[in-house]
Amino acid sequence: MPEQLIFAMEVILNGLMAGVLYALVALGFVLIYKASGIFNYAQGVMALFAAMTLVGIMNGQVPFAHVINATFGTHVYNFGWTVPALLAIILTMAVMVLLAWAVQRFVMRHLVGQEPIILFMATIGLAYFLEGVADLMWGSEIKTLNVGLPQGINLWIDETTFNFFDYGFFIDNLDIVATVIAALLVAALVAFSQYTKQGRAMRAVADDHQAALSVGISLNFIWIMVWSVAGFVALVAGIMWGTKSGVQFSLSLIALKALPVLMLGGFTSIPGAIVGGLIIGVGEKLFEFAIGPMVGGATENWFAYVLALIFLVFRPQGLFGEKIIERV
Amino acid sequence: MLDAAQTTDVQAETLLEVNNIEVIYNHVILVLKGVSLTVPKGGITALLGGNGAGKTTTLKAVSNLLHSERGEVTKGSIKYRGESVHESDPAVLVEKGVIQVMEGRHCFEHLTVEENLLTGAYTRKDGNAAIQKDLELVYNYFPRLKERRRSQAGYTSGGEQQMVAMGRALMSRPETILLDEPSMGLAPQLVEEIFGIVKDLNEKEGVSFLLAEQNTNVALRFAHYGYILESGRVVMDGPAAELRENPDVKEFYLGMSDEGRKSFRDVRSYRRRKRWL
Numbered sequence: 121m122p123e124q125l126i127f128a129m130e131v132i133l134n135g136l137m138a139g140v141l142y143a144l145v146a147l148g149f150v151l152i153y154k155a156s157g158i159f160n161y162a163q164g165v166m167a168l169f170a171a172m173t174l175v176g177i178m179n180g181q182v183p184f185a186h187v188i189n190a191t192f193g194t195h196v197y198n199f200g201w202t203v204p205a206l207l208a209i210i211l212t213m214a215v216m217v218l219l220a221w222a223v224q225r226f227v228m229r230h231l232v233g234q235e236p237i238i239l240f241m242a243t244i245g246l247a248y249f250l251e252g253v254a255d256l257m258w259g260s261e262i263k264t265l266n267v268g269l270p271q272g273i274n275l276w277i278d279e280t281t282f283n284f285f286d287y288g289f290f291i292d293n294l295d296i297v298a299t300v301i302a303a304l305l306v307a308a309l310v311a312f313s314q315y316t317k318q319g320r321a322m323r324a325v326a327d328d329h330q331a332a333l334s335v336g337i338s339l340n341f342i343w344i345m346v347w348s349v350a351g352f353v354a355l356v357a358g359i360m361w362g363t364k365s366g367v368q369f370s371l372s373l374i375a376l377k378a379l380p381v382l383m384l385g386g387f388t389s390i391p392g393a394i395v396g397g398l399i400i401g402v403g404e405k406l407f408e409f410a411i412g413p414m415v416g417g418a419t420e421n422w423f424a425y426v427l428a429l430i431f432l433v434f435r436p437q438g439l440f441g442e443k444i445i446e447r448v
Numbered sequence: 449m450l451d452a453a454q455t456t457d458v459q460a461e462t463l464l465e466v467n468n469i470e471v472i473y474n475h476v477i478l479v480l481k482g483v484s485l486t487v488p489k490g491g492i493t494a495l496l497g498g499n500g501a502g503k504t505t506t507l508k509a510v511s512n513l514l515h516s517e518r519g520e521v522t523k524g525s526i527k528y529r530g531e532s533v534h535e536s537d538p539a540v541l542v543e544k545g546v547i548q549v550m551e552g553r554h555c556f557e558h559l560t561v562e563e564n565l566l567t568g569a570y571t572r573k574d575g576n577a578a579i580q581k582d583l584e585l586v587y588n589y590f591p592r593l594k595e596r597r598r599s600q601a602g603y604t605s606g607g608e609q610q611m612v613a614m615g616r617a618l619m620s621r622p623e624t625i626l627l628d629e630p631s632m633g634l635a636p637q638l639v640e641e642i643f644g645i646v647k648d649l650n651e652k653e654g655v656s657f658l659l660a661e662q663n664t665n666v667a668l669r670f671a672h673y674g675y676i677l678e679s680g681r682v683v684m685d686g687p688a689a690e691l692r693e694n695p696d697v698k699e700f701y702l703g704m705s706d707e708g709r710k711s712f713r714d715v716r717s718y719r720r721r722k723r724w725l
Binding site: 320 | 571
């Protein structure tokens with residue numbers, strides 16, 4: 121087998137894995153967009169916030185340590201204990217639910233019935249507010265996150281492929297774990313929204329707020345639920361990205377990569393977010409591999425956006441987006 | 449004749465009592481200027497009037513859907529079975545048995561017909577078996593919905609969507625349905641069909657209706673009692689049979705007068721001289 125083809129296969133595999141991580145972030149966007157028609161700009165920051173909170177709790181950091189110390193002249197930074205990963209994840213989830221409630225109570229509830237653009241602006245404000253809070257709470261230094269996920273080269277794949285092609289593929293264990301978790305997450309979310317009463321109510325709210333109110337569905341409850349689920353997805357994404365590249369503020373920038381993913385997959389489709397993520401992941405890696413050297417590299421920065429632009433022209437609702445139903 | 453027989457027992461128990469309410473939108477626009485009405489148990493009460501008379505606002509004031517449109521009840525009281533309901537959540541009213549079918553259907557477009565119906569049972573806590581039983585009941589009244597149960601509601605016809613909206617309301621096991629403009633945009637034959645079902649539901653299932661309708665002719669044929677709204681005030685009320693014979697109602701709302709049908713132009717000039725209040 122020609123060497124180039126084998127390299128390309130490895131690139132594709134790695135692209136798929138990277139795509140899963142994009143998809144995880146995109147998923148959070150889709151959830152909130154579906155249920156409330158809000159494009160939640162803060163989704164990326166929520167992932168960052170979740171990851172920072174997780175690290176903070178695990179390390180027994182005192183939240184708002186700098187503020188407390190500056191106000192009271194004390195020097196407390198640590199509680200002096202560490203929390204096991206699983207417990208910390210549960211506690212972080214509780215924080216995310218609290219955040220969902222706060223967002224609903226203090227921001228979204230007052231904006232019911234406003235134009236989508238106003239809601240969108242509100243989420244931009246929320247993003248920067250949350251980033252500030254995260255900074256105040258846990259400090260701005262880069263932290264490592266280790267919840268016990270396997271990392272490093274998968275030796276089995278390396279060996280097997282070496283036996284086949286005389287060339288061992290480098291696949292990170294973490295990427296494999298991320299793929300499995302993302303698959304489970306998507307299956308669970310689809311099952312929830314299709315087959316449960318609350319899931320149905322969530323889709324009903326997405327279609328028509330007024331009608332949902334009229335049959336006795338509480339918008340408040342549904343929105344808190346949706347923001348909590350989105351918070352959970354953000355937590356999973358935060359754990360994956362945080363483990364991979366450290367918990368740092370640039371993490372919130374991955375949210376921007378989720379945008380082309382959404383344009384590709386459609387803003388309203390959960391499977392679309394996954395497929396879109398995979399296409400972008402594979403596409404940008406393959407493009408960089410095949411065309412990159414000819415144009416001087418660094419194509420990964422713009423490839424996704426150009427692809428999304430092309431999609432916007434020919435299929436504005438995305439691959440899996442709901443058809444815009446227009447009866448005349 | 450139906451209404452002649454029914455008018456005698458209108459004295460039944462009062463379900464809904466709206467007393468002199470005022471509604472203001474956006475803190476400035478006064479839409480209702482003191483509307484009072486009662487809905488008796490087992491009756492079909494019609495709320496009539498032209499565009500912008502305040503019919504929809506009255507219904508939404510009762511079902512508490514005003515809040516999401518920046519409207520509020522500033523004066524008066526709304527009582528259901530003697531309890532004040534005017535500050536409660538729409539969900540609370542649905543649980544009490546009052547549900548609104550909104551003007552323009554408002555189906556959940558991307559949900560299937562059956563899923564639409566099931567959302568109507570959202571507040572119910574009496575178990576799946578009972579809900580399935582009521583689903584069959586709804587399909588019984590609207591056989592066409594059974595055929596289309598798996599299609600997305602957004603792709604069904606206007607008449608079918610009206611049926612979905614009404615079936616969805618039925619799924620909540622309502623005592624009173626606030627039905628807003630069921631005839632809007634439907635062919636006359638379909639309007640008859642829909643009103644026929646309203647009558648059936650009223651007689652066989654004992655559902656009371658408060659019906660807002662511009663189509664005065666049809667509404668007065670099926671209703672037992674009628675209120676006529678104009679510019680946010682009730683200007684006339686009475687048993688449907690009496691309203692139908694009232695010369696002013698004939699003139700303004702049924703398009704007839706003693707001299708027979710008039711041309712539109714005459715009616716308008718006449719109207720300027722003679723108004724309700």
